[in-house]
Amino acid sequence: MSILAASIMCANQLNLEEELRELEKAEVELLHCDVMDGVFVNNLAMGPYVLEEIKKATTIPLDIHLATDTPAKYIEMFAPIQPEYISFHVEVSGNVRKEIELIKEKGIKPALALSPDSPVEMIKPYLTDVSMILMMTVNPGFAGQKFNYNVLNKLDELNALLKNMDNKPLIEVDGNINRETIPALLEKGANVYVLGTSELFNPHEGTYKEKVDRVKQLFTDMSKPLKTR
Numbered sequence: 001m002s003i004l005a006a007s008i009m010c011a012n013q014l015n016l017e018e019e020l021r022e023l024e025k026a027e028v029e030l031l032h033c034d035v036m037d038g039v040f041v042n043n044l045a046m047g048p049y050v051l052e053e054i055k056k057a058t059t060i061p062l063d064i065h066l067a068t069d070t071p072a073k074y075i076e077m078f079a080p081i082q083p084e085y086i087s088f089h090v091e092v093s094g095n096v097r098k099e100i101e102l103i104k105e106k107g108i109k110p111a112l113a114l115s116p117d118s119p120v121e122m123i124k125p126y127l128t129d130v131s132m133i134l135m136m137t138v139n140p141g142f143a144g145q146k147f148n149y150n151v152l153n154k155l156d157e158l159n160a161l162l163k164n165m166d167n168k169p170l171i172e173v174d175g176n177i178n179r180e181t182i183p184a185l186l187e188k189g190a191n192v193y194v195l196g197t198s199e200l201f202n203p204h205e206g207t208y209k210e211k212v213d214r215v216k217q218l219f220t221d222m223s224k225p226l227k228t229r
């Protein structure tokens with residue numbers, strides 16, 4: 001199963017309502033919303049006010065990524081918006097299990113986020129407690145970075161841990177996701193692909209629908225037996 005998420009932080013912030021209309025026409029399935037606090041990452045992005053307005057303005061479910069310190073504080077801050085997912089970084093959690101439960105109590109699907117240099121071991125105790133694992137393929141904080149191919153080895157490790165699990169969490173990948181990097185990620189079992197400046201929010205030719213359809217075509221082509229491609 002492949003789900004496409006649009007990284008709304010990369011959209012035209014001066015024209016968000018129109019951007020949302022175009023993303024709805026493109027039939028993206030999630031809006032990936034990067035919340036940044038200037039502490040965990042050296043950037044600030046997407047406060048509750050703007051996400052509240054985005055939630056009211058679209059039917060696309062929200063997938064909030066807390067690229068922040070002190071996850072519990074931001075879980076409380078953003079839960080009232082009722083996103084479908086909230087992911088937080090295990091690297092800065094005060095109590096991972098408690099914060100997963102806090103998200104669940106709010107009726108939201110919990111996800112754990114892992115930066116490229118953080119070992120998969122850090123999320124191993126929680127795999128049965130979360131709905132999704134966000135495997136960052138760039139350092140959180142900024143768009144336009146280069147894909148970190150070491151994360152492919154981490155995906156192998158994660159797949160080995162998930163192998164015998166019945167209700168596996170989804171695997172989300174985020175950072176320089178495009179038609180060059182997607183084939184390797186598909187092979188590694190990624191399910192949710194965050195499209196940012198690499199493939200969607202860029203000056204290249206085409207509407208958002210045309211760009212998203214090009215990515216969907218890649219998944220279709222990849223699903224065909226080799227000899228028919």
Ligand SMILES: O=C(CO)[C@@H](O)[C@H](O)COP(=O)(O)O
Nearest residue numbers: 007141143144176196197198
């Ligand atoms: O902002 C980030 C990374 O923190 C991602 O959420 C965006 O998706 C970046 O998209 P690309 O520019 O890497 O394509």
